[in-house]
Amino acid sequence: MTAALSPRRVAVLGGTGSVGRQVCAAFAAQGHEVTAVARRPAASPVPYRFVPLDLVATGGRELAAFLAREGVDTVVNAFTGWGPDETEMRRLNVRPVEHVVDALRRLPGRPRLVHVGTLHEYGPVPEGSSLHEGLTPAPDSLYARVKLAASETVLGAAGPDGVDGVVVRLANTLGPYPAAETFLGSLARRLRDTGRSEVIELTVSDARRDFVDVRDAAEAVVRAAVLPAAPRVLNIGSGTAVSVRSLVGELLRAAGLPADTVKETGGTVRSHGGDWTRADISLAASALGWRPRFTVAESMAAMWDSLRG
Numbered sequence: 001m002t003a004a005l006s007p008r009r010v011a012v013l014g015g016t017g018s019v020g021r022q023v024c025a026a027f028a029a030q031g032h033e034v035t036a037v038a039r040r041p042a043a044s045p046v047p048y049r050f051v052p053l054d055l056v057a058t059g060g061r062e063l064a065a066f067l068a069r070e071g072v073d074t075v076v077n078a079f080t081g082w083g084p085d086e087t088e089m090r091r092l093n094v095r096p097v098e099h100v101v102d103a104l105r106r107l108p109g110r111p112r113l114v115h116v117g118t119l120h121e122y123g124p125v126p127e128g129s130s131l132h133e134g135l136t137p138a139p140d141s142l143y144a145r146v147k148l149a150a151s152e153t154v155l156g157a158a159g160p161d162g163v164d165g166v167v168v169r170l171a172n173t174l175g176p177y178p179a180a181e182t183f184l185g186s187l188a189r190r191l192r193d194t195g196r197s198e199v200i201e202l203t204v205s206d207a208r209r210d211f212v213d214v215r216d217a218a219e220a221v222v223r224a225a226v227l228p229a230a231p232r233v234l235n236i237g238s239g240t241a242v243s244v245r246s247l248v249g250e251l252l253r254a255a256g257l258p259a260d261t262v263k264e265t266g267g268t269v270r271s272h273g274g275d276w277t278r279a280d281i282s283l284a285a286s287a288l289g290w291r292p293r294f295t296v297a298e299s300m301a302a303m304w305d306s307l308r309g
Contacts (some may be wrong), residue, residue: 008032008226011072013055013100014079016042018179019116019170022218023076024048030222035070038079055079056095060102067103067111074225075100077154078116080147082181089146097150101157101165110164114225117151117169119210119235120144124274127208132280133233140274158232166230170217171210171237171279174247174299176306178214184247184303187262191255192307201265205244207275210237213294213302223288231287237279238292247296254300 010027014020015036024034024046034048041050053066067075077100081092097115104111122131123138139145151167158165178185183205190200220236252261284290294302 008074009035009071010074010076010225011035011037011067011070012076012078013037013096014077015048016040016046016050017078017080018177018182018185019173019214019217020076020078021046021177022175022214023078023116023221026215026218026222027225032074032222035072055099056081056092058099060099060106063099063103064106068107073109073111074114075104075111076114076116076221076225078221086142086146089142090149093146094149094153097153101153101163104163105157112225113154113163113165114221115151115154115165115167116221117167118144118147119169119171119237119277119279120274121148121151121169125276127276129276130239130278130280131210131235131237133231133235133283155232165232166224167233168217168221168224169233169235169279171212171235171277173214173217174211174296174303175214175294176302178303178307183244184251187248188251188255188303188307191251191257191261192304196257199261199263201263202248203266204248204262204264205275208241208243209275209277210239210241210279211247211296211299212237212279212292213299215302216292216294219293220284220288220290223290227288231283234284234287235279235281236284236290237277237281239279239281241276241278242296247300250296250300251304254297254304 012020012024015024016038024036027034036048036050037053039054083089083092121137122135137148154165157163224230
């Protein structure tokens with residue numbers, strides 16, 4: 001679908017992160033010119049041009065000048081920052097989006113902006129329901145509230161006379177180079193760094209959530225970026241809800257470790273979202289021609305291989 005369209009010059013903000021690096025790879029695989037933008041290079045090398053830039057400190061005027069010099073016609077914001085409280089979380093997540101919107105308003109030609117949000121922006125929903133784009137967001141966690149504020153910054157600026165903005169709300173992601181802040185990314189690193197005979201004690205959530213391979217998510221972002229008339233909001237996931245406990249088992253199988261390597265303990269799991277998420281991906285299918293490709297087993301194998309190697 002996307003390969004037949006004219007090549008684009010793409011700036012991926014947060015391009016060295018878990019999602020950003022796969023977005024870079026997906027654009028490059030389809031012949032687009034990619035620049036990864038972040039404060040620091042990736043821990044492992046990436047085959048794209050890298051430009052160091054602090055998105056929190058770089059104002060709209062300066063960012064617009066940079067994008068103009070680069071000849072960018074497409075911007076993907078895949079940047080997420082983490083802080084100890086709401087003030088810092090907003091500074092790290094909402095302020096960069098405000099700078100991006102300001103920058104794009106200054107540029108001719110209305111570059112397409114794809115902002116990567118999260119399904120958790122919708123807040124808790126009844127078990128068995130699907131998260132569709134018509135739902136009114138009602139987040140109840142700090143992370144989700146801040147991510148919603150960033151998404152609403154884009155949507156509030158979007159329109160025929162405003163920014164050409166699209167928000168892609170992702171399910172939890174699996175696959176290569178997981179973020180260390182995530183439950184599975186943290187567990188995979190612990191499994192890698194401990195001896196094969198050691199037992200890891202862990203509190204495992206009873207939640208059932210939608211998980212999508214980060215490479216599938218990246219393909220959806222590319223399609224949302226190049227489609228001339230993409231919907232303003234798109235939900236991207238696998239369309240199924242799986243138990244977190246089953247994902248731990250899949251990770252152990254990918255690592256070649258016995259099931260009793262992880263010993264469950266009691267306790268409460270601190271979550272960024274509700275105990276149930278399942279994306280309604282029908283709009284992504286009809287508007288983008290997109291469907292997830294990777295199985296959970298394939299995603300876990302890629303996660304383990306990326307950390308082990």
